[in-house]
Amino acid sequence: MTFHKCGINAKPSHFEDLLHDKPKMALLEFHSENYFHPSYARSFMPHLRANYEFSFHGVGLSLGSADGLSKQHLGQLKSLFDEFAPKLVSEHLSFSGFGNIFTPDLLPFPLNNQALENFVRNVDTFQNFIGRKILIENPSLYIEVKGNEYSLSEFMNIICQKTGCGILLDVNNLEVCRQNTDFDPYAAIDEIAVGAVGEIHLAGYEIKNLSDGKTVFIDTHGHKTYPKVWDLYSKAIKKFGDIRTIVEWDTDVPPLSVMIEETNLANEIKQKALSHERA
Amino acid sequence: MSAPKDELAKFQSAFMNEIYFQDNGFHPFLADEKYQPNMGIYINNCRLILGNILKDKYPYCAQIIGDDFEHYSSVFVKQYHLEIGNVTLYGYEFADFLADNDFGEITKLLSDLAKIEWAKYLCELAPFEKHLDFNAFNGEIAKNGGQNIKPTQSLKIIDCQTNAFNLFQCLKSDCINEFVFSEIAQKIILWQGRNFEISMMIDDGVIHKIIENMEQQNIADAIDNAISHVANTDQAHINQAQANFAYACENGLFIGV
Known part of the structure; x- marks a missing residue:
């Protein structure tokens, strides 16, 4: 059975091995903001692009900001996309700043009509500026906020309908949300519209004990994918089909060989899920 | 807000x-x-x-x-x-x-070291902004008896039109043995690493040497002198000089006398 082989979110420590070994992957993903400026790492990109399709995953545009998007940031993204012609481009259903104060994190906002209107406007602005479709990723949650009028999946489905964008389904984030809040990841997958998902993310979280005795799951991307996340991945593949998949690892980044082990496991699970779907 | x-x-x-x-x-x-x-x-x-x-x-x-x-x-x-x-x-x-x-x-010395480290960081970004005519450089180097540079190899350049040149003369180091240097007619110093990877190399020995010298007040004085030397030029030149200085410190790049 042929299908899209799982890719990785590549880090500079992997670049030489990727160029040398050329492992088969459907995509290499990069955090867009890390390649805005010329650098040693960036000098590898044209060579990698010769061998792989790219996906650029944004972490800093703050697509949910109530005060609009930075034109400079949009311009830097567009330059990157124009230069490397990525297969996929994505950002998050979150905000990272307001006014001139930002945090290097992905913050939630209430899923209500005002936020919907704002987010749709920003996605329209982004897509019009770069002249292409984007995917938006479901964020990890450590809190629940007041005023939600939609479920996560309803909210994302409506954004897709109104803007023509797609969904980057992060199944690790679904699990993190389940552990930290009253969230049902299986129901969320059930509710997402077939055809909307254009990419899936896999990663590992960290379990941390707080001083008050509670446990929180933190989306560190610093661990192998956990079994509960593989279960969600299998369910997602059974529903959405052969979706391009990326393994993320952002802290304590392991060598390429470990990343490849994770992609091999993802490929096995995907193949099994696709066989099940077709049976 | x-x-x-x-x-x-x-x-x-x-x-x-x-x-x-x-x-x-x-x-x-x-x-x-x-x-x-x-x-x-x-x-x-x-x-x-x-x-x-x-x-x-x-x-x-x-x-x-x-x-x-x-x-x-x-x-x-x-x-x-x-x-x-x-x-x-x-x-x-x-x-x-x-x-x-x-x-x-050590307050002042620590602050000076931070300036060097920031400049060094910028230098990790800066060299790749330069677009080089490798063939022209190769011709010039060959004429002056230096090694040829292959386009695939890493190359870093210090432009001696800036006063970084003076900075280098202030600082002598014996941490240069691993590197190959050439100086060509246009007052460009070339440093060629042994392979592609070397351009990210951070030479701990050189930085330690700077820290040691800072404790003796020597390098801090050298930095001050050098910065004051370029103080009558515009900010871009000062920044370039500082950046080049840190870059040279990082890589053990000092001209011979």
Whole structure:
């Protein structure tokens, strides 16, 4: 059975091995903001692009900001996309700043009509500026906020309908949300519209004990994918089909060989899920 | 920040204030008070991520400050917010911040070291902004008896039109044996690493030597002299000179006499 082989979110420590070994992957993903400026790492990109399709995953545009998007940031993204012609481009259903104060994190906002209107406007602005479709990723949650009028999946489905964008389904984030809040990841997958998902993310979280005795799951991307996340991945593949998949690892980044082990496991699970779907 | 009018803006403003100032203004937006402790995750993420970014950009300052670095980086983060959605240039005020804090007799030296480390960081970005005519350089080098540069090999350039040239003459180092140097007619010094990878090499020995010399006040004086030497030129030239200086320190790049 042929299908899209799982890719990785590549880090500079992997670049030489990727160029040398050329492992088969459907995509290499990069955090867009890390390649805005010329650098040693960036000098590898044209060579990698010769061998792989790219996906650029944004972490800093703050697509949910109530005060609009930075034109400079949009311009830097567009330059990157124009230069490397990525297969996929994505950002998050979150905000990272307001006014001139930002945090290097992905913050939630209430899923209500005002936020919907704002987010749709920003996605329209982004897509019009770069002249292409984007995917938006479901964020990890450590809190629940007041005023939600939609479920996560309803909210994302409506954004897709109104803007023509797609969904980057992060199944690790679904699990993190389940552990930290009253969230049902299986129901969320059930509710997402077939055809909307254009990419899936896999990663590992960290379990941390707080001083008050509670446990929180933190989306560190610093661990192998956990079994509960593989279960969600299998369910997602059974529903959405052969979706391009990326393994993320952002802290304590392991060598390429470990990343490849994770992609091999993802490929096995995907193949099994696709066989099940077709049976 | 002026108070926003609409609800989404109020929410987002309160969230950012909670992260940086912990003013408890965000708590009314939580669906349940059981989530209050979890706000610490967002607060810590900001502090730790930006703190680690500082540590990455100022590893030798962090080494000298030691266990207290986390405290000082937290204070820095509160004082200097991330202002855009990109951390590449975050932390450039760290030298001034260190100068404003009391580290006893090494305060000024620590601040100078931070300047060097920032310039070194910028130099890791800067060389790739240069577009080189390799063939022309090869011809020039060959004429002067130097080695040829292959386009696939890493190449770093110091433009001696800046006063970095004078800086190099202030600083003599014996940490240069691993490198090949050429000097050509246009006052361009070329350094050719042995392979592609070497351009990211950070020469710990050289930095340690700088720190040692700083303790003896020699290098700090050299830096001051050099900066004052270029003080009558514009800021871009000063920045370039400082950057080139740090770049040379990092790589053990000093001209022969």
